[in-house]
Amino acid sequence: MTCGFPSKGGELGKKTRVRGQCWSAAASEDRHAEIFISPVEDDRATVAAILAHEMIHAALPDAGHKRPFQIAAASIGHKAPFTSSEATPEFMEWAEALLDSLPPYPHRRLNAMRPVAQKKKQTARMIKCECAECGYTVRTTRKWLESVGAPICPTEGHGRMQHDPIDGNEDDDD
Template sequence: MREITREEWLHLAIEALRPEFEKIEFPLPEKIHVSVGFGYGAKRESATILGQCWSSLASEDGVNHLFISPELKDEARVLDVLIHELVHAADDCKSGHKGAFAKAAKALGLTGKMTATVATPELTEKLRELAKGLGPYSHATLYPMGKPIQPKTEPKPEDPEETPEDETPVHSGPKKQGTRMIKVACSTECECGGYTVRTTQKWIEVGMPVCPFGTVMEIAA
C-alpha cells in the first residue's frame, strides 16, 4: 500500500471533519483546495501565522485555497490549524476572526485568542484519534531559519574570519542580512547615483523609501 501525500492526508481530514461543521450548522464548501506551504506575504516576524485561507473571490475557479505551514509536523496541531482555516472557508473569510467565525470556532473546540486559536484538551484528544485513522502525515518539519543548533561533540577551532555570510544558506532566496536594519538602495543609473539607506522590515511593509530624486528604492542584493 502506497504512502499518501500530505495533501491527500489533509483532504481526507477535511472530509472526516465535514460532519462536525454540519452539526453546528456551519457547512463547508463542497470543494476546497489545501496545500502545505507558507501563505502569501508570510514573514518570519509573523511566525505565529501557521495557516492561511483565501476567499473564493481571489480564486479563478471560485474555490477557497488553504495553506498549512510546513513548520508543523504534529498531527493534532496540524488538524487544529486546519479546523481554524476551514472555519474561514465555511465563512468565505467574511467575518475575519469575529462574529460568525468566533462562534463557529468555539463551537468546534477552538479556544484562546481568535487570531491564534488552539484546540481545547478535549478536541486535541479527538484529533489524535482522527490522526490515527488517517495514518502517518507524510511531512518533515521545515525550519525557515535553519535547523536548531545541535550540541557539538568536539570543540571546533575558532575561525576569526568566519562571519554569518559564510553560513550555508537554507533556501535559494536572497541572503539573510546579519542585522535587523535592512539595506535599501536606489539604482546607480538614477541621478542620485545609488542613494543608500538602512531601515527595518516594519517600515518596508508600510512603503519602500524613495531617493532625493523621487525614485522608489529596492532592497539591496
Template sequence: MNVISVMGGKVHKRQEFDGGEDAFFPLCRTGGMTNRGTKYKGTDAEVTCSVCLSYDAPKPEVKEEAPKRSITREEWLHQAIDALRPKFEEIGFPLPEKIHVSVGFGYGAKRESSIILGQCWPTPLSEDGVNHIFLSPEMDDSARVLDVLIHELVHAADNCKSGHKGDFAKYAKLLGLTGKMTATVATPELAEALRELADKIGPYSHAKLYTRGRPVKPEEPKRPETPEEPEAPAAPSGPKKQGTRMIKVVCKSNCGCGGYVVRTTAKWLEVGLPICPVGTVMEIA
C-alpha cells in the same frame, strides 16, 4: 476401495502402501501403521472420515494483498476535510463544496517574530472561485495540523468575511477552538478527537521544515576513561569577571563636544557608531 476398522467406525480412504493387496491402512494414518493393534479391512462404503476427505478438498486460494499506497499530504488533508464536514453541518455552518488545501507558505506568511501556521484566501481572489488554504510546513504533528486546519476551515465557511470576530469566533468556539482567536488551540476534548481522527486516516506524509535552521543538540561531555579526583575550586580573588565587556567610545578632542565619552557593547557597535551631542560620529578608543 476404502477401509474401515474391523471393529467398525468411520470409513477412511485407503493409503497406497507397499504391503501387498491385503495391506489396508487409512490415508489419515490413524491406527494401522502407528498402532498395530488396530486392524482394517476393505469396504465399498463411502468415506466418512473428515480428515481423509480434507486431503482431496481444494485448498482456498490465498490472494496476496497489494501493498497499501501511502497517500500524499494533500490527499491526507482532503480526507480530513471530508471527515470534518459533518461537524460543521451540525453547528449550522457548512463548508463550501470545494476547497483547495496545500502545504506551504501563503503570501506574506513569514514574520520576524513568528511563522503563520495557516492561511485561508476568500473566493473572490481565486480564479476558480474556490477557497485556498495553506498550512505551514513547519508542522509535522498530525493532531496539531488538524487543529490549525479547523481554524482555516472556519475562515472558508465564512469566506473570510468576519476576520477573527463575529461568526468566526462564534463557530470556532462551538467546534472546540479556544484561546486568542487569531491563534486558537484545540480544547483537550477536541485535541483527543483530532488525535483519533489522525490515527484513523494514517500517517501524515510530511517531513518538518526548519525555516530558522535545524536545531543542534548539545554534545554530552566526554567522560574520562579513569575517574579522577575533582580539582578544588580556586579561591576567589580580585573583582568578579564582567559578564559583558563594555567598550569605550570617544569623540575627537577638537570637537565642540569637548571629547564626549560613552561605553557600549559590541552588539550595538555592529549596528553603528554613536554620535556625540554636537553630531560628530565617535570612534572606538
C-alpha cells in the same frame, strides 16, 4: 489544502509568523477555497488545529475572526484568542477519532538556516556610546567602533565612552 508559505507573514526569522492562511473561493478561478499550512509545522495535532481554523474561514468567508467565527471555533474546542489555532485538549477530544483514522501527516518540518522566529542580526544599526562619568551619549556605526574604537567624551578627562556590545560580545566596552 496544501503545505506552503502563506502570501504574507510567513517569512522565516520574523518574531510572529502566520501558520496557516485561507483564500476565499471568490479569490480562486475554480471557486474553491485555498488553504496553506506553513511548512515549518509538522506536528499532527498542531496541523489539525490550524487546518480546522482555516476551514472555518473557508466556510464563513466574511466572518473574519468575529462572532460567527468564534461560535464555530468554540464548538470544536478552540479557545480565545481566536486569531490563533492551538490544539487544546477540547479540540483534541473533538478531533482524535478523525485523526486516528488518517495516515500520518505526509510532511516533515522545513528547517530554516536559522531557527524560526529568531531575530536577524541588525548589521546596520547605530550603536549607543555613553560616558560612564557624565552620561553624555552619542551613536555611531559598528564600522567605526571596530576600526578606531569608541568615541572620546568631549568633557575633559572623561576618556573613551562605553558602548553596547558588538556582535553580542559582552566584553567589548572600549
